[in-house]
Amino acid sequence: MKIILTTFAFLSLAFAANAQGKVPSVSVQDLANKKIDTGSFSNDGKPYIINFWATWCAPCKRELQAIAEKYEGWQEKTGVKLIAISIDDSRSMARVSPYVNGQDWDFEFYLDPNGDFKRALNVNNIPHTFLVDGNGAIVYQHNNYEPGDENELFKKVLELTSKN
């Protein structure tokens, strides 16, 4: 028991500085319920955003709506893409497709009904957003949503694209 505790303490210290990770490889489903490996997510060398949300999460929907209104402009400027991961489980996963169409949202949608991808990325609660650079490394994350957070996120995207 003690060994495990101390081991973890050491490990976490040793790697606190090395927080930039790759997107883990886990199986999620697209809206046609085809299995997709999250390790294969990419945006042709351009950055992309991974956003965790659910149909029962009000701030998540506010965030996606705020981004949806600016998304065209973001894409024109930077080519960034948003991958929305719904953690709706078997209670509400069937609502995801009609809901996102009813909202007229243009993101890439996947389902994570048993929270496998959420766990792999250590997400505590939603909304939680990750920004992944063109090499597949996670460079920024943000928990929670407040109106205006989307501008901060886009600033980070611009920082990435202006480097190239």
Next chain:
Amino acid sequence: MSLVDRLLASFLLVLLLATITTTATAQGGTQIHGNFSTDVQYYNIDSAIGAVVPPQRFGNNAWANFIATHGNFEVGARLESYNPSLAGYPAGQPYQGTGIGYRYAKFTVSDLEITVGNFFEQFGQGLIFRSYEERYLGVDNAIDGVRLKYKPYRGVYLKGIMGQQRAAFDNGFTKGPGIVRGLDAEVSLAELLDSAWTHAGNLIIGGSFVSKYQRDDVSTLVLPENVAAGSFRLNYTTSKLNFYTEYAYKVNDPNNRNGNIYKNGQALMANLTYSVKGFGASVGAHSFDNMFFQSNRAATTPFDLNINYLPPLTKQHTYNLPATLYPYATQPNGEVSGQGEVFWKIKKGSKLGGKYGTKIAVNYSVAFGLDTTRLGLADDTTKIYGYSSKFFTPNLDRMYFQDINIEIRRKLSPTWQLALTYLNFTYDIDVIQGKAGQKVVYADMFVLEGLHNFSEKNSLRFELQHLSTKQDHGNWVTGLAEFTFSPHWFLAVMDQFNYVTTAPTFEKDGKVEAPDRLHYPIASVGYIRSGTRFQVNYGRQRAGIFCVGGVCRQVPAANGLTLSITSTF
């Protein structure tokens, strides 16, 4: 310390040494990630609302997860601490002390994935098997055992699991008495047939088999020690349509929840959705009959050791009053339910749509008891079937729940958005919350929500909610104001006021006194910095029901100070 823990500890130590020596090449080497989350609550005495005050005066839930990956290798663990757990937490058996709540090792060899230790898994929609966690409810029925996932050919997915379920927490997770074994196979035709499949969508068929073993330790009954369940599912999708159905059957499983009857169980769910840009619709139906499936037949609560998951077919509301006063929960012993929902966006620029477009959502859901006939005692008193049922036939005289709701959301200007919601509930509080003898609640609710952006970073969001009912607690009004200062701070105040109460009048000093009309004020401040969030709440917390996903937990009334921290690294 168990053997598995010893092995894991040694493995982690080796991993640590290995990673220290390879830190220079960390990019392609080992990655360590994790998260941390804690809620600390201090309880004040507040007799007016009947607030709980544990003798320790404090409650604390804390979790830390760690995942280390190295190529195809992965180990993970979660440390948990409850000293003591928050009042009303968890939903089922108690959690106490500090220790390891979950640990596993996983490796992948081409198309085979092997997990040893704890894992979460689900077959289909979970009608016969789902192990999952909802940490904030205290639901965690992880299997401790072995899981194999194998993809023998493109589009063909096989899974096998075997182990015992997490039951509670006592300085480490404890396990239930039963053993759960399961197999699942799924074929995705679009993937299997590849270019030979010419349709735009996909057809997926799957089937599962699950069996539990529990020793017959009851001398008065002859109990089945092995209980099997099977399910079949089909999912057809095109670019616009999605049809899903799953049927499950469970052989007789006398247990505490069904009164130890020897009847078989059945479940059926089906739903169809249609959507195109700007419009989406769905219809669904569920029927459950005697489908409690727990890996301890003597489980004392419906939250313990569930092997399966029976999703409720009702909308999960997000506004405080409808979400926490009258949420529906599946009735596994017998239910027939249906739901229909439509979402659409009225185009911007049109007369109804306004300058920015208007969004409308209409939802209807209803749940009835199952049509059953009680049977008398059989001659052989050790085999009692309890009742006979007409499958998928509702007992229209016994409505458990009905929800009619409509939401209209409109952006008025670049800085103003409004949403108006109306909800109407019929709620059998006797059946759903187990409040025996209480009258069915009929409630009407209105919610007005507004969002105003003062600037690019600062905004105010408010909610005004009203609930009226002649039953239960009577009428409520809730006001909420939330100021946000992106990207770091927020400040919120909320009051729930039970302004028309059904509580009886009482006599004091010879005078008839009206009962108190209670306020439940609460204030919150939060600070967010990338993956870390701090929040402090102070005030009264109304007794209510807290739901995540499809599961709900009763939260007692409390008054006090709460500190919550979550962090992802």
